[in-house]
Amino acid sequence: MKRILLFVSLFSIQGFANAQTDRVQSSTFDYNYAELRFVDVDIASGDGIRMNGSYELQDNWLIVGGLTTLDYNNNVDSTMFEIGGGYVHNYSSDWDLIGTARFVRVDVDTPFGGGDDNGFALSAGTRGWLMPQFEIRGSVNHVNLDNSDTYLELAGDYYFSERFSAGLSLDFAGDNDAFTLGARWYLR
Secondary structure (H helix, E strand, C coil): CHHHHHHHHHHHHHHHHHCCCCCCCCCCCCCCEEEEEEEEECHHHEEEEEEEEEEECHHHEEEEEEEEEEEECCCCEEEEEEEEEEEEEECCCCEEEEEEEEEEEEEEEECCEEEEEEEEEEEEEEEEEEECCEEEEEEEEEEECCCEEEEEEEEEEEEEECCEEEEEEEEECCCCCEEEEEEEEECC
């Protein structure tokens, strides 16, 4: 974990040093988007789809939500629904600090029955320009359901235009790491 935190720190410092303001898009980030991602989870060899969205209200407040469906090789399916809100602090023209709180509901189906659980999730992170047209994100996330889990997310997106970006994300959660590949459509 110490190596991951060191990596994130060095990555952020390099981002601050390399940030440039002469990019195609505006220097502030857009929080009105819809996102579709393919998810690959290494525990029990699962994969699926994640759909996320964000809508910016007045005074830097956000509404956020998402739906994730995963299928595992052992005939287990799970669906996670999230809805909540957040706040964006414009740290500089190239970096934002973001915090969110969400209600979470998870439904699991197995060959022997199913179950569901409700809880909450908290996230704190940053979003910044590593270079023109390339955004990086990092966050610490905590999900409190039947069992609590805290994980680190690192992500990067390349902007093909002001309204479309695509990229990768990695979630490091001990025994439950995940990789996603997806795209965002900005609703400007």
